[in-house]
Amino acid sequence: MSEQNFASLFLQTMPEDYVQPHPYLDETSIRLSNSLVGAVLSLKLRFIPKITLNGTDEIYVSLPRFTRGNARGQPGPSGALLQFSRTTRFLATWNEGSFDHSAMPFAQTNLTLQVRPGESMPAGDPVEVEIYEEEGIRAHCGFPADWEEIRIGTNASGTLGDNGQVMLGRVEQTGFVGSGCSWLLDCSGHGVCDHCKQRCECFEGYGGSLAGGAAPPPMDAAPDCTSRTCPVAPAVRSMPSTASIAHAQLLECGGNGKCDRASGECVCALGWQGEACQRRRCPNDCSGHGRCLAMEELAATPEALPLSGSNGSMYGSLDRRATKAWDFDKAFACVCDSSWEVGLGSGQVQGPEYFGPDCSLRRCPGGDDPRTPGVDETDCSNKSADGFRGRGQPGNLCHVDCSQRGICNHGTGTCACFEGYYGHNCGLVSAMAKQQDGDGDGGDGTASP
Structure with a gap:
């Protein structure tokens, strides 16, 4: 029987086939003559049918990872097997699967045992068939004992599924091939062993690959899944892959910190925060005089600098947040507090009370310069705000600090008024200053132009 015909015949597994043995074949087992990867071996199949097997009835055994080819992956021949138990009442056919580099090479390899015409096997009688080493069968790579991928089925009358296909159940007892992950502490309870590649596939948060393989595995993570891994984030520092795509590479702790292998938590470098060190900290946490907002929040905050006059906008369209607007939730800045309303509208002021990158500076009380009666320095109508x-x-x-008649201490937000001026904003003129002005003095210690 060809591989294609065999596959179309019975590739239906029973519900919960990883748990259930075959309902019509009891005490199923396959014993192997050795457990060495790539070594030629013999297979001894044993089962007890619960129904009578008549002439031309067939037993199917799926044997993924088995091949009659060489140890380098070259497939072997399909066809009749001659070197098997002489006392058998079967005709044996080998169906060689194809090789690929996946975790399941030779996935479709299978063995068909057909009851010889005129023969029958009563229900309850043990059946044993051995395929000898002379047939050149070997395991291309390892698998564990009692491996659920080795399955058995029959097309005997009354055993087919509702759709007419042969049902497969797991072989209850199988030998093993290879050392598995014993040298890796059997993955320490934090992963599963890939017996074919003899390596651990660690659970998320332990060793191995990150983010389901989307991020490169950390070089210092133990392959036995004993060490923790940390959350990943797009790399801030990375080479662009196209004219519009950069920062697409995922790195542990975003490349902005170091993973604590014992706890699985990121220790972020100075200026970074978040579980994956994916967010920029605001300087000094805005000194207690501001809000630390992400770029997407800043774009929607009318009082955020530079002032634009809009009532809030979106930072990059949703479909560009993976490309040009990649930092929408990573870059942060302060929006400083103010006791007056900030903005470009009527009655609003073009600048907050607290200012500076970390909101550590404070503007002094302000007002119109009392010495320029023809000019209102507080009028910002049609004037460009900082940033244009x-x-x-x-x-x-x-905002005009100290009404231009004093020096502002931006550390305290208080004015030191020039001689002749007083008030919290230096907006009041003393009699002496008025007299000096009448004498031609500008009131600030210099002669008027």
């Missing part, structure tokens, strides 16, 4: 993203509307205000 917008202009003040009629009635918009500029």
Whole structure:
């Protein structure tokens, strides 16, 4: 029987086939003559049918990873087997699967045993068939004992499924091939062993690959799954892959910190925060005088600098957040507090009370310069705000520290008024200053122009 015909005949597994043996074949087992990967071996199949097997009835055994080819992956021949138990009442056919580099090479390899015409096997009688080493069968790579992928089925009358296909159940007892992951502490309870590749596939958070293989495995993570791994984030520092795509590579702790292998938590470098060190910290946490907001939040905050006059916008469209607007939730900045309303509208002021990257500086009380009666320095109508993203509307205000008649201490937010001026904002003129002005002095210690 060809591989294609065999596959189409019975590739239906029973519900919970990883748990259930075959309902019509009891005490199924396959014993191997050795457990060496790539070594030629014999197979001894044993089962007890629960129904009578008549002439031309067939027993199917799926044997993934088995091959009659060489140890390098070259497939062997399919066809009749001659070197097997002389006393058998079967005709044996080998169906060689194809090789690939996946975790399941020769996935479709199988053995068909057909009851010889005129023969029958009563229900309850043990059946044993041995395929000898002379047939050149070998395991291309390892698998564990009692491996659930080795399955058995029959097309005997009354055993087919509802759709007419042969049902497969697991072989209850099988030998093993290879050392598995014993040298890796059997993956320490934090992973499963890939017996074919003899390596651990660690659970998320332990050793091995990261983010389901989307991120490169850490070089210092133990392959036996004993060490923890940390959350991943897009790398801030990375080479662009196209004109519009960069920062697509995922790195443990975002490349902005070091993973604590004992706890699985990131220890972020100075200036970074988040479980994967994926967010930039605001300087000094805004000194207690501001809000630390992400780029997407800043774009939607009208009082965020630079002022633009909009009522909030989106930082990059949703479909560009993986490319040009990649830092929408990673870059952060302060929006400083203010006791007055900030903005470009009427009655609003073009700048907050607290300022600076970390909001550590404070503007002093301000006002119109009392010595320039013809000019209102607080009028910001039609004046460009810092950053040149917008202009003040009629009635918009500029902040003038100490009314230009003193020196502002931005550490305390208090004015040191020039001689002759007083008040919290230096906006009041003493009689002496008025007299000096009448004498031609500018009131600030210099002669008027």
